[in-house]
Amino acid sequence: MGGPMKILILGGTAEARQLASRLVALGHEVTSSLAGRTQDPILPEGNVRSGGFGGVSGLIAFLRTEGIERLVDATHPYARTISMNAVAASEASGVKLVRFLRPAWAPQAGESWIIVNSAREAVAALPAGAKVLLTTGHADLETYLERQDCFFLVRVIEAPGFPLPGHAALIRSRPPYGPEDERKLMNHHGVTHLVTKNSGGSQTRAKLDAARQAGINVVMIARPIYGPALEVDSVAAALAALDIGAP
Structure with a gap:
């Protein structure tokens, strides 16, 4: 039986909070690192730090200085x-x-997605006059807004740092979202296209169901390539992969 381990979780997601809670309950010393971009984030159990590390060298230094084992x-x-x-x-x-x-x-x-690899490709896939529900966050927002011949309903948790132009409107909200609310939102604004990222999970899946039911076109930005790592998709699998034993 091993002793408590010092574990750093690069977090900010519901999955990260679930894992932190489980590891804390098992007696491990957990630090969750949040990017710090969201005001009033939902905090995980255990220790929490906010902000970047200063690149790879800063993260290496943190791991060594803090004695992080996983x-x-x-x-x-x-x-x-x-x-x-x-x-x-x-x-x-x-x-x-x-x-x-x-x-x-x-x-x-019943779903037919246009799959693209970047915001620039997503913008190019939109026809003139499209009314777009944009749920891609702050990244590349300016790229989308270059299309002045389209209307963008920009849904984000935090408002962008600049005023939106006349061909865009802002919705500030935090998931989860239900299918009926998504359907009403799309219908109310006459949405013709949904531009989103393949985030996965259940909290924001409803927009895809609503788009399918309403016959709304989906432009899906594919996931990036991250580099090699032992990859898991559940708390149970993460605990097994960490090989931490029981404290």
């Missing part, structure tokens, strides 16, 4: 930079890395 990347599926940094820091420090990544969505019967 590293979990449970960030958002599109947090590519920190995921790549985690791979590099794990390789340099020798700290075991487990990537906890929620399963991606797959098109269901």
Whole structure:
């Protein structure tokens, strides 16, 4: 039986909070690192730090200084930079890395997605006059707004740092979302296209169901490539992959 371990979770997702809660309950010393972009985030159990590490070198230094024995990347599926940094820091420090990544969505019967690899490709896929529900967060928002011949309903948790132009409107809200509310939202605004990322999970899946039922076109931005890591998709699998034993 092993003793308590010091575990760093790169978090900010519901999955990260679930894992932190389980590890704390098992008696391990858990620190969750949040990016710090969201005001009043839902905090996980255990220790919490906010803000970046200063690149790969900063993350390596933190792992060594704090005596971290396990590293979990449970960030958002599109947090590519920190995921790549985690791979590099794990390789340099020798700290075991487990990537906890929620399963991606797959098109269901009746769904026909336009799958693209970037915001620029997503913008190019929109026809003139499209009324778009945009749920891609703050990243590349300016790229979408270049299309002045389209209307964008921008849904984010935190308002962007600049006023939206006349061909866009802001909705500030936090998931989860239900299918009926999503259907009403799309119908009220006459949405013709949904542009989103393949985040996976159940909290925001309802928009895809509502779009399918309403015959709304879906432009799906594919997940980035993160680099090699031991990848899991559940708390149970993460605990097994961490090989932490019982304190």
